[in-house]
Amino acid sequence: IALPVSVCAAIAEVGCAAAALELIENPHAELAPFSWDRIVERHGHLAAIREAMLVLDDLPSATRAALVAKLSETLAQFVVARNWLSADRADRITIEARDRSTINIAARSRGEDMQGLVHHLRVTGQLTAGLILRALLSSNLDLFDAAL
Incomplete structure (x- = not known):
């Protein structure tokens, strides 16, 4: 399901780690650079989040x-x-x-x-x-x- 930038930003800002992981793994999610950074700030200490993000070729x-x-x-x-x-x-x-x-x-x-x-x-x-x-x-x- 395609997720617009605004929905992705909301999940990055207030979503739990599981929601952030789903967002990261959704190829149809449109994440702005500030959303990626917010996920790192909030959940970057979790190995599953880091691993899911680091395998992405287009990660800023x-x-x-x-x-x-x-x-x-x-x-x-x-x-x-x-x-x-x-x-x-x-x-x-x-x-x-x-x-x-x-x-x-x-x-x-x-x-x-x-x-x-x-x-x-x-x-x-x-x-x-x-x-x-x-x-x-x-x-x-x-x-x-x-x-x-």
Whole structure:
């Protein structure tokens, strides 16, 4: 069943995780980028939601990066709660892994999708000199150029 943008936005905003998962898996649902982001904010900590979203080829790169950040946060909280790593060490590892993932995501991004990714990175404070240098050293000149 085709779902218009407004219905999808309402489900993303107030729907339960099961409803969000149904929405993600519905090929006829018309989700705006802000709806994808809202689902990540509300339910990105759930593995089923992340897995369903990450297999989508047309998922915006900014949303994919937000999912990676959510997964990184979830894993960091888990290892700290188990006393496997200190909070500082977990934070450093999380940032390193997130930056590597961002470079991989950016490698598949072009045009407006790249601009959306760079905007997301700026807004979330992830667009750092270290990330820009990593992009340059990884020969990801598109990310480097868009960041400048």
